[in-house]
Amino acid sequence: MTPVVAIVGRPNVGKSTLFNRLVGRRIALVDDTPGVTRDRREGKAKLGDLTFTVVDTAGLEEADIDSLEGRMRAQTEAAVESSDIVLFVVDCRAGMTPLDEHFADILRRTSRPVILVANKAEGREGQAGLLEAFSLGLGEPVPISAEHGEGMADLYSALVGHFPDPDAEDDPPSDVVTDTDEADEEGLLARPLKLTVVGRPNAGKSTLINRMLGEDRLLTGPEAGITRDAITVPWEWRGRRVDIVDTAGLRRKARVEGKLEKLSVGETLRSIRFAEVVLVTLDATASFEKQDLQIADLVIREGRAIVVALDKWDLVEDRGAAMKAAREQVDRLLPQIRGVELVPVSGLTGVGIDKVLDAAFRAREIWSKRISTGRLNRWLSGVLEHHPPPAVSGRRIKLRYMTQAKSRPPHFIVFCSRPEALPESYTRYLVNGIRETFEITGCPIRLTLRKGDNPFAED
Structure with a gap:
């Protein structure tokens, strides 16, 4: 089993910078403002020949349990309890503070091995703080610079003694499924659903x-x-794996203030870009606002499958009227994803949880759908007989051939005589026909018009 290493310490000592260094990517937000990290974040880390799960945590602060800082501390304490090794990070340049001493006293009582990491130890400014770190009673500090990558060899030496000896591990029994075994199509080794949750x-x-x-x-x-x-x-939900991503709320662009909020918005946009299905969360107790429309439109432009969750459903009184109004608004304002599933849910009571996940897996199947060229061209022939394209400048536009170029989202190519002259209204007519005939709901459809090569045309 992969060891879990938790990084803890007071705010602004460089925990997230060390986390990014260990995972090899800048995935945790880093800023000079104290208290940037609030939730605990996990990542796959590698240091030399050591591979482990590293957990970035919120800064430890003394606060009332009901306050935001108190709840952040509870998340950090939960990370410590579930870890195998704790890295207690201090700031050499700031010196040891009463807060460092307070939490060092708490960590001395834990059953987990604690490694004292003295960050920002490069240069003369960090030397005094490095010597002062001995007073915390957690053994010899490991001097590093997370920002510049210095001291990683020393950190490796401190960690390796707490890792299990790989030669001492028994081989798994022959009846245990490992990563090298062949997996059934519906087994647990099937690709997990990448589900991103967004909203205001x-x-x-x-x-x-x-x-x-x-x-x-x-x-x-x-x-x-x-x-x-x-x-x-x-x-894991009902034997199916899900990578679920929580994101920062998206406010109107004009209201986004400060570097930190811009970084949070950038993280949300990146999560949408790498998602398969995006769960757009609407507040069922509030009216459908312009920002909700812009969030959904952003997801559509990225080409992701969508499920709409009407959250806080337990607070809605007239549920029938609320569902009808939401359906009318979504169909009218978001025709690009006509037929998208609307699922009433409640995070407080658990209403609709299974339904929203069922809808997400269905949305991924539709998003990944492929249609054979034969079916597409038979459908196109019927469309041309029923409603041929208009004549532009006295010349009829000919649609000759149609094929699906890719899926995720479905992308179709129509070869025609004069693609630049085909009206946009007829293109929408084709897209709506594809959506209705082949039941492609809840995701955008791409349609490209292309002029076929004429072998008899002169060079």
Whole structure:
């Protein structure tokens, strides 16, 4: 089993920078502002020949348990409890603070091995703090510079003694399925669903994901904009794997302020780009706003499959009228994804959790659908007989051939005589016909017009 290493320490000592260094990518938000990280984030790390799961955590602060800082500390404590090794990071340049001493005293009582990591130890400014770190009573500190990559060999030496000896591990029994065994198409080794949850701030995204997972994995509360990082949580639902991603709420562009919020928005956009299905979360108690439309339109432009979740459904009184109004608004304002599934859910009570996941897996199947060229051209022949393209400048446009170039999302190519002259209204007519005939709902359809080569044309 892969060891789990938790990185803890007070705010702004470089925990996220060290996390990015160990995973080899800049996936955790880093800024000079203290308290950037709020949720715990996991990543696959490699240091020399050591491979392990590393967990980035929020800065440790003394605060009331009901406050935001108190809830952040509870997330960090949960990460420590579930880890095998703890890296306690201190800032050499700032010196040892009473907060460092307080949490060092707490970590000395834990049963997990604790490695004291003295960050920002490069240069003369860090030497005094390095010597001062001995006073914490956690053994010899490991001097590093997470930003510049210095001291990683020393960190390796401190970690390797706490890792299991690979030669001492027994071989798995012959009846145990390993990664090298062949997997059934419907087995647990099938590709996981990449599901990203997006929406406005305080729409209930993190609460909904916690209800799905059955634990308080993500930080929640009444404050808007708690989530900053895009947090990926591997999960299994009814024997099917899901990589579910919680994202920061997207506000109107004019209201996005400061470098930190811009970084959070960038993380959300990146998560949408790498998703298969995007769960657009709407607040069922609030009216459908322009920002909801812009979020959905952004997902459509990226070509992702969509499921719409009407969250906080437990607070809706007239549910029949609310569902009817939501359906009318979505069909009228988002014709590009006509037929998208609307699922009423409640992160508080758990209503609709199974339905929304069923809808997500169906959306991925539709998004990945391929249609044979023969079926497409038989359909095209019927369309041309029923409603041929218009004559432009006295000349009829000829649609000769149609094929599907790719899926995810479905992309079709129509070869015609004068693609630049075909009206946009007829292109929409073709797209709507494809959607209705081949039941491609809940995802965008790409249609490209291309002029076929004429072998008799002169060079």
